[in-house]
Amino acid sequence: MRRLLITLVVFALLGLGGFVALTDPRVVSPSPEIGALPAPDLDNGRLLFAAGGCTSCHATPGQDDKLRLGGGLALGSPFGTFHAPNISPHTRDGIGNWGVKDFVDAMASGVSPAGQHYYPAFPYTSYRLMPPKALADLFAYIRTLQPVEGRAPGHDLRFPFNIRRVVGGWKLLFFNGEPFRPDPTKSDEWNRGAYLVQGPGHCAECHSSRNALGAIVQATRFAGGPDPEGKGWVPNITQAESGLGKWSKDEIAELLKTGFTPNFDSVGGSMAAVVRNIAQLPEADRMAMAEYLKSLPAVQGPPRPQKPEG
Amino acid sequence: MIRTALVIAGLGLGLTAVFANSNSIGERRDTMKGVGAATRDGAAIAKGETPFDAAKVQAIFKTYADAAKKMPTLYPDDAKTGGETTASPKIWEDQAGFKAAFVKFETDATAGAAVTDLAGFRTSFGAATKNCGTCHEAYRIKK
Numbered sequence: 027m028r029r030l031l032i033t034l035v036v037f038a039l040l041g042l043g044g045f046v047a048l049t050d051p052r053v054v055s056p057s058p059e060i061g062a063l064p065a066p067d068l069d070n071g072r073l074l075f076a077a078g079g080c081t082s083c084h085a086t087p088g089q090d091d092k093l094r095l096g097g098g099l100a101l102g103s104p105f106g107t108f109h110a111p112n113i114s115p116h117t118r119d120g121i122g123n124w125g126v127k128d129f130v131d132a133m134a135s136g137v138s139p140a141g142q143h144y145y146p147a148f149p150y151t152s153y154r155l156m157p158p159k160a161l162a163d164l165f166a167y168i169r170t171l172q173p174v175e176g177r178a179p180g181h182d183l184r185f186p187f188n189i190r191r192v193v194g195g196w197k198l199l200f201f202n203g204e205p206f207r208p209d210p211t212k213s214d215e216w217n218r219g220a221y222l223v224q225g226p227g228h229c230a231e232c233h234s235s236r237n238a239l240g241a242i243v244q245a246t247r248f249a250g251g252p253d254p255e256g257k258g259w260v261p262n263i264t265q266a267e268s269g270l271g272k273w274s275k276d277e278i279a280e281l282l283k284t285g286f287t288p289n290f291d292s293v294g295g296s297m298a299a300v301v302r303n304i305a306q307l308p309e310a311d312r313m314a315m316a317e318y319l320k321s322l323p324a325v326q327g328p329p330r331p332q333k334p335e336g
Numbered sequence: 337m338i339r340t341a342l343v344i345a346g347l348g349l350g351l352t353a354v355f356a357n358s359n360s361i362g363e364r365r366d367t368m369k370g371v372g373a374a375t376r377d378g379a380a381i382a383k384g385e386t387p388f389d390a391a392k393v394q395a396i397f398k399t400y401a402d403a404a405k406k407m408p409t410l411y412p413d414d415a416k417t418g419g420e421t422t423a424s425p426k427i428w429e430d431q432a433g434f435k436a437a438f439v440k441f442e443t444d445a446t447a448g449a450a451v452t453d454l455a456g457f458r459t460s461f462g463a464a465t466k467n468c469g470t471c472h473e474a475y476r477i478k479k
Contacts, residue, residue, distance in 0.1 A: 289376075292465075298469045
């Protein structure tokens with residue numbers, strides 16, 4: 027009896043030790059090698075800032091200046107409510123005290139300067155495709171913006187999701203920290219589009235359905251699904267009949283610039299803000315995104331709930 | 337007997353509510369499709385694919401202004417859900433803001449009807465169609 031008890035305690039300790047070791051931010055999401063970086067390119071930083079839609083979540087809500095990154099926007103999810111933090115260059119409340127390495131760690135590994143996991147509501151799962159040089163450009167651009175005082179409220183999450191360490195287990199299962207690797211068999215335009223769509227643009231984060239743990243179901247990536255924020259349905263953007271199969275490359279680029287579909291419907295919800303951001307990119311970049319999207323194989327997403335009669 | 341009559345009357349009321357509901361949803365859908373068709377014409381002119389034509393342009397802005405007047409009346413309390421509506425609950429939570437958005441759309445559309453040349457049209461068409469995205473962002477759910 028006593029031996030059994032000891033065995034159980036030993037196993038429990040081993041299990042706990044294993045959990046602690048395996049969910050350590052540095053173990054599941056090691057820092058990328060930064061190496062020597064050239065002087066930052068602010069124009070590229072501004073472009074990535076627009077492509078990444080940073081302002082859509084981090085701009086202070088209820089005011090018009092989208093470059094005031096005071097945070098505070100509430101983002102609903104099945105796990106509770108997230109609040110986008112202050113990422114303005116304010117030294118106390120924002121990221122004004124961060125170095126390039128802190129920023130690269132946050133964006134590419136989902137780890138805070140204090141060594142804690144970030145929740146994947148912050149789409150580092152996509153942003154990690156940006157190489158350290160690009161992230162350094164983006165960081166340099168954000169540092170030119172106005173510091174905003176005040177911290178956003180903390181996240182309001184259900185147990186056990188309120189324990190950040192749990193994200194380590196999530197990363198172990200679902201997180202890949204590789205940067206973008208161009209496909210040499212494809213055109214430069216396709217590769218540029220693939221990078222923008224999958225990396226900074228983080229399109230798949232909304233245009234895919236998620237499993238019970240909130241990770242993207244890879245088999246139906248880009249095939250749409252229920253809106254993770256609650257109401258509505260996010261469209262399929264693969265080449266499926268119900269997706270972008272019938273859209274021309276020009277029509278996709280047009281939507282990304284003006285928000286109009288080929289039927290002259292105008293996109294709504296959070297896609298309106300995405301269009302405002304992507305409209306700031308050069309036309310060639312929107313065409314590249316369209317080129318990549320036109321290459322996505324047709325995939326059926328999860329079935330939409332039955333339309334009520336009426 | 338009275339009870340039967342009451343039940344039938346009740347059912348009738350219920351059915352009327354269902355029909356009223358789907359009528360509003362269908363009508364606002366048709367109205368918006370009209371706006372979309374007008375925008376297709378307008379975009380073709382703005383891009384230089386079809387020549388500038390003052391009468392055609394006025395018809396486009398009239399479609400917008402008429403829709404702006406009609407739309408706010410098509411969201412009664414019994415037409416919040418049903419059909420394939422993509423109306424956001426925010427419409428009913430923020431009626432003042434919702435109506436103000438259509439007043440602005442109507443103002444921009446009315447102003448546009450006075451244009452006489454392509455350059456003027458491009459400006460006012462741009463201003464009027466900006467309302468599409470702004471309003472959909474706030475009052476429409478993803479579909």
